[in-house]
Amino acid sequence: MSADSYLRVQDLSVSYGAIRAVDGVSFDVPQGTAVALLGANGAGKSSLMAALLGLVKHRGTVTLDGRDLTGMRPERRAKAGLSSVPEGRQVFSRLSVRENLLMGAGLGSRSAEARLDDVLQRFPSIAGRLNESASLLSGGEQQMVAVGRALITEPKVLLMDEPSLGLAPLLIEEIFRVIAELRDAGTTILLVEQNAGLALDVADFAYVLRTGRLVVGGTAAEVAARTDIEDAYLGGVE
Ligand SMILES: Nc1ncnc2c1ncn2[C@@H]1O[C@H](COP(=O)(O)OP(=O)(O)OP(=O)(O)O)[C@@H](O)[C@H]1O
Numbered sequence: 001m002s003a004d005s006y007l008r009v010q011d012l013s014v015s016y017g018a019i020r021a022v023d024g025v026s027f028d029v030p031q032g033t034a035v036a037l038l039g040a041n042g043a044g045k046s047s048l049m050a051a052l053l054g055l056v057k058h059r060g061t062v063t064l065d066g067r068d069l070t071g072m073r074p075e076r077r078a079k080a081g082l083s084s085v086p087e088g089r090q091v092f093s094r095l096s097v098r099e100n101l102l103m104g105a106g107l108g109s110r111s112a113e114a115r116l117d118d119v120l121q122r123f124p125s126i127a128g129r130l131n132e133s134a135s136l137l138s139g140g141e142q143q144m145v146a147v148g149r150a151l152i153t154e155p156k157v158l159l160m161d162e163p164s165l166g167l168a169p170l171l172i173e174e175i176f177r178v179i180a181e182l183r184d185a186g187t188t189i190l191l192v193e194q195n196a197g198l199a200l201d202v203a204d205f206a207y208v209l210r211t212g213r214l215v216v217g218g219t220a221a222e223v224a225a226r227t228d229i230e231d232a233y234l235g236g237v238e
């Protein structure tokens with residue numbers, strides 16, 4: 001199995017009734033790279049993520065590290081190594097920070113405590129707040145909890161859906177610093193973003209999704225140089 005086909009998405013489509021949200025999308029996420037999936041509002045980014053995770057009905061195939069995930073339920077895809085930081089974080093505000101982090105800890109081979117320690121070393125700002133209710137954390141800290149909850153499963157590929165959404169500029173910088181650190185540490189990342197500038201800075205490869213179809217793909221530098229398609233991923237007039 002070549003490194004190029006670590007996460008392989010082939011001819012993926014998602015429809016909601018008559019609406020085709022994702023239309024025959026194919027791309028690869030090579031092991032140890034960060035791939036950005038860019039697109040304006042409604043381009044189909046979250047639908048694509050949901051299909052990868054097995055959360056919506058879809059056509060096409062998804063393979064991970066040589067395993068065909070097609071037809072698998074979400075829990076089995078998670079076990080196979082896909083873990084996500086959902087859009088809007090979805091941190092459980094009535095649970096403590098520790099409970100939130102350990103939510104994903106049923107998966108993975110090392111002890112939950114060992115994995116929790118690793119996550120806390122990466123996010124020292126939440127390490128001192130383990131027993132607090134997650135509702136007391138700032139938006140940025142909640143985003144760290146959401147990332148930590150996904151990392152604790154030690155996924156083969158970390159999927160992130162618009163991690164910058166709704167965060168103040170300083171916190172956006174912080175979360176992108178974390179993403180860069182994870183990438184440098186060898187984590188394979190699929191990052192969905194409307195914030196093309198930041199995503200292209202941190203990514204190795206990028207694809208632009210427009211009304212359900214991939215219109216541009218290449219190295220992040222190549223895509224960044226394509227000013228002609230800026231409107232497609234920055235949300236300009238179609
Ligand atoms: N559950 C649903 N039922 C019907 N249509 C849906 C549903 N979810 C999404 N859509 C439609 O599918 C298309 C793609 O939506 P999706 O949420 O995947 O886009 P997105 O790129 O994630 O957008 P955003 O940047 O706003 O998060 C849109 O036209 C949207 O209205």
Ligand SMILES: [Mg+2]
Pocket residue numbers: 045046047087161162
């Ligand atoms: Mg979305």
